[in-house]
Amino acid sequence: MLPMESIRALTLQSSAWGLAIFSLAITFGLALGAVRIRGFRLGVAGVLFSALLFGQLGLTLEPRVLTFLRDFALIIFVYSIGLQVGPGFLTSLRDEGVQLNILTIAVIVLGAAMTALVARIAHLDKLYVSGLFAGAFTSTPALAAGQEALRQMHASTLDRLSAGLALTGTAYTLSYPLGIVGPILCIVILRRILRIRIEDERASHTAAEQKRRPPIEVIDLEMTEARHDGTAIKDLALLHGTDVIFSRLVRDGTLTVPTGDTVIRLGDLYRAVGPRIALARVAKAMGRLTTMPAVAADSDVQRTDLIVTRTAVLRRSLRELNFIRRAGVTIVRVHRADIELTPRASLRLQFGDRLTAVGPAAGLKAVESEVGNCPEFLNRAQLVPIFLGIVLGVVVGSVPLIVPGLHARLSIGLAGGPMIAAIILSQLGNIGSVIWYMPVAANQLFRDFGLAVFLACVGLKAGDHFLQNLHGGAGLALIAWGLAITMLPVLIVGLLARMLFRTNFVTLAGWIAGAMTSSPALLFAGESTGSDAPALAYAAVAPLAMVAPIVCAQLLVVFLR
Numbered sequence: 001m002l003p004m005e006s007i008r009a010l011t012l013q014s015s016a017w018g019l020a021i022f023s024l025a026i027t028f029g030l031a032l033g034a035v036r037i038r039g040f041r042l043g044v045a046g047v048l049f050s051a052l053l054f055g056q057l058g059l060t061l062e063p064r065v066l067t068f069l070r071d072f073a074l075i076i077f078v079y080s081i082g083l084q085v086g087p088g089f090l091t092s093l094r095d096e097g098v099q100l101n102i103l104t105i106a107v108i109v110l111g112a113a114m115t116a117l118v119a120r121i122a123h124l125d126k127l128y129v130s131g132l133f134a135g136a137f138t139s140t141p142a143l144a145a146g147q148e149a150l151r152q153m154h155a156s157t158l159d160r161l162s163a164g165l166a167l168t169g170t171a172y173t174l175s176y177p178l179g180i181v182g183p184i185l186c187i188v189i190l191r192r193i194l195r196i197r198i199e200d201e202r203a204s205h206t207a208a209e210q211k212r213r214p215p216i217e218v219i220d221l222e223m224t225e226a227r228h229d230g231t232a233i234k235d236l237a238l239l240h241g242t243d244v245i246f247s248r249l250v251r252d253g254t255l256t257v258p259t260g261d262t263v264i265r266l267g268d269l270y271r272a273v274g275p276r277i278a279l280a281r282v283a284k285a286m287g288r289l290t291t292m293p294a295v296a297a298d299s300d301v302q303r304t305d306l307i308v309t310r311t312a313v314l315r316r317s318l319r320e321l322n323f324i325r326r327a328g329v330t331i332v333r334v335h336r337a338d339i340e341l342t343p344r345a346s347l348r349l350q351f352g353d354r355l356t357a358v359g360p361a362a363g364l365k366a367v368e369s370e371v372g373n374c375p376e377f378l379n380r381a382q383l384v385p386i387f388l389g390i391v392l393g394v395v396v397g398s399v400p401l402i403v404p405g406l407h408a409r410l411s412i413g414l415a416g417g418p419m420i421a422a423i424i425l426s427q428l429g430n431i432g433s434v435i436w437y438m439p440v441a442a443n444q445l446f447r448d449f450g451l452a453v454f455l456a457c458v459g460l461k462a463g464d465h466f467l468q469n470l471h472g473g474a475g476l477a478l479i480a481w482g483l484a485i486t487m488l489p490v491l492i493v494g495l496l497a498r499m500l501f502r503t504n505f506v507t508l509a510g511w512i513a514g515a516m517t518s519s520p521a522l523l524f525a526g527e528s529t530g531s532d533a534p535a536l537a538y539a540a541v542a543p544l545a546m547v548a549p550i551v552c553a554q555l556l557v558v559f560l561r
Contacts, residue, residue: 051459082422
């Protein structure tokens with residue numbers, strides 16, 4: 001076996017050996033992250049601790065190589081996150097999402113203020129501050145943003161810059177572990193303080209969701225009200241604003257697809273699709289519930305599921321496409337990112353939308369050809385949008401931000417630019433044949449790969465003399481202060497959310513995980529509440545919770561210089 005000193009020399013002199021040791025550190029970290037203790041595991045975060053060990057042993061890479069790998073991995077990581085959360089970013093700001101995002105901003109700003117206060121009270125070196133904040137909030141992009149601000153401020157003093165980057169990384173690695181555990185402890189503590197009964201909270205949440213977003217259902221009804229006889233469907237006032245669609249009509253034993261021009265007759269049997277409450281009102285006003293009978297065997301009306309994969313229909317509304325007039329086909333359901341949408345006329349199609357269509361075989365064939373319906377496209381990652389998006393992300397990250405009264409140069413950098421670019425591009429959807437869509441499996445791979453490489457670079461850089469730093473005066477203090485910065489803002493704002501806004505605990509648990517961008521906390525929230533609902537709150541605030549710490553980390557560096 002090669003002596004340790006020889007291995008160290010090889011990692012610095014040979015790119016092949018350096019890559020091998022680097023990959024070995026990541027492999028050990030992923031194995032560590034897979035170990036589950038009482039239902040909790042570190043996941044990709046295990047790479048950070050493995051890399052710290054390798055760095056302490058001196059098994060690291062040449063600094064310039066580490067810097068390049070770190071920046072490239074960060075871009076891949078945050079760009080993939082942006083593509084993932086982008087389609088639901090604007091939606092998350094509606095309804096309850098507005099309130100949850102305000103609470104999220106409150107937590108992050110309070111955390112930044114606490115970090116600044118701790119730095120003054122405990123007389124911490126100011127170079128620790130952004131790393132302490134980033135580790136407490138387990139925000140990898142915030143760490144990168146803080147380090148980038150340091151590079152801009154100390155570019156002319158290389159010794160100060162090198163020391164600053166090392167101390168920032170050390171503070172991050174010391175506060176990060178309890179930053180993972182902290183949100184879970186907050187959920188447990190709030191549940192005890194508030195004396196929560198999970199069964200009651202879950203039932204209350206379900207009732208509120210059904211009232212706010214009624215499930216889309218299907219009923220069959222018979223037209224028995226003479227006052228509607230002879231009225232065209234498009235002129236039927238009781239349907240206006242209800243999002244109810246008639247997908248099938250049986251008249252005189254013949255099955256057809258009704259259109260807006262179809263004239264209603266007594267005895268007509270309709271299949272209606274829409275929100276439950278609206279369907280009940282329509283059924284009561286038109287006649288009575290019934291069961292659609294078996295119709296003639298030669299009926300041409302069919303039902304099929306289609307996937308939008310052609311660029312020609314993207315960002316076009318159902319009104320513009322007008323399938324019902326051109327092909328006799330009605331779109332009765334639309335699923336987007338596992339959310340069922342009402343197929344109203346103003347709805348614009350996006351790549352990957354799943355449509356349920358009803359109509360004659362020939363019409364369905366024509367609509368299928370028009371929307372694409374090529375499932376294999378969903379599993380095919382396009383490289384041009386990825387690299388073009390990265391270029392745009394770097395450009396966005398380089399744009400200086402103007403803060404009134406602040407003379408230092410500030411930008412969101414590589415930690416925020418690619419994410420913001422990805423969110424905007426995913427909202428845009430496509431430009432010609434270039435589609436900003438990444439398959440779920442590919443997105444997960446890019447995110448995990450980017451995060452693993454980034455954490456490995458941070459750990460290897462901070463691992464140098466890590467134990468010496470830990471045993472120094474600031475080491476244990478940073479761990480304790482980091483836990484306080486993690487938990488106190490969440491507990492304070494969480495209590496206010498419950499007492500002032502009566503936020504349901506199922507939502508509150510998911511919000512805590514989202515505000516801290518903590519996947520382990522989200523897993524714990526789902527298991528402890530016995531519901532998938534925490535994931536909705538997590539998704540509503542995660543985009544903002546990922547972007548806001550980037551700005552706060554840079555402001556901490558600037559104001560505490």
